[in-house]
Amino acid sequence: MKKLVLETDRLIIKTLPASYAVKVLQFYEDNKDFLEPFEPERQPYFYTKHHQKQLLRWDQEGFHRLTSIRLWIFAKDNPDIPIGTISISSIVRGVFQSCFIGYKISEDQSAKGYMTEALFKVIEYIFAELKLHRIEANIMPKNIASLNLVKKFGFRNEGLAIKYLKIRGIWEDHIHMVILNE
Numbered sequence: 001m002k003k004l005v006l007e008t009d010r011l012i013i014k015t016l017p018a019s020y021a022v023k024v025l026q027f028y029e030d031n032k033d034f035l036e037p038f039e040p041e042r043q044p045y046f047y048t049k050h051h052q053k054q055l056l057r058w059d060q061e062g063f064h065r066l067t068s069i070r071l072w073i074f075a076k077d078n079p080d081i082p083i084g085t086i087s088i089s090s091i092v093r094g095v096f097q098s099c100f101i102g103y104k105i106s107e108d109q110s111a112k113g114y115m116t117e118a119l120f121k122v123i124e125y126i127f128a129e130l131k132l133h134r135i136e137a138n139i140m141p142k143n144i145a146s147l148n149l150v151k152k153f154g155f156r157n158e159g160l161a162i163k164y165l166k167i168r169g170i171w172e173d174h175i176h177m178v179i180l181n182e
Contacts, residue, residue: 021053034107097133138174
């Protein structure tokens with residue numbers, strides 16, 4: 001199985017095999033209320049070991065084809081429990097050389113600088129290793145913490161996408177934030 005592991009001072013950021021399904025499920029169950037305002041509407045089957053195992057398999061397929069990469073974040077002082085995830089999706093080559101990025105952190109680990117640390121490393125990987133030119137993040141206007149996070153890295157506002165994604169059953173506007181590999 002192909003694997004990617006990135007490290008920072010405090011974190012291990014890595015792809016996961018399907019055997020982590022129980023731990024990933026626990027992450028989603030523990031953070032359901034915290035993440036729900038910014039997530040698609042989740043059906044009950046999402047919160048099953050079987051479904052999480054399937055999602056991890058799909059993540060591995062995407063990584064193998066380099067069309068998407070889902071990384072899970074672990075604190076080095078507790079390397080068995082995932083505290084967040086970063087997804088690099090819709091990787092497009094050719095003349096575009098672009099991807100989308102999304103991320104989430106557990107409620108009990110938010111506001112500790114972990115996501116800033118993890119995103120710094122992942123953005124570095126995207127630009128230096130994948131050699132992509134453009135990273136796009138689409139963020140709901142009310143998600144101030146997320147907007148402030150990407151601004152730290154120099155993401156620029158390229159406009160408002162009206163009714164861009166269906167979140168909790170409602171088509172929500174999103175601010176289109178972009179950083180270029182200069």
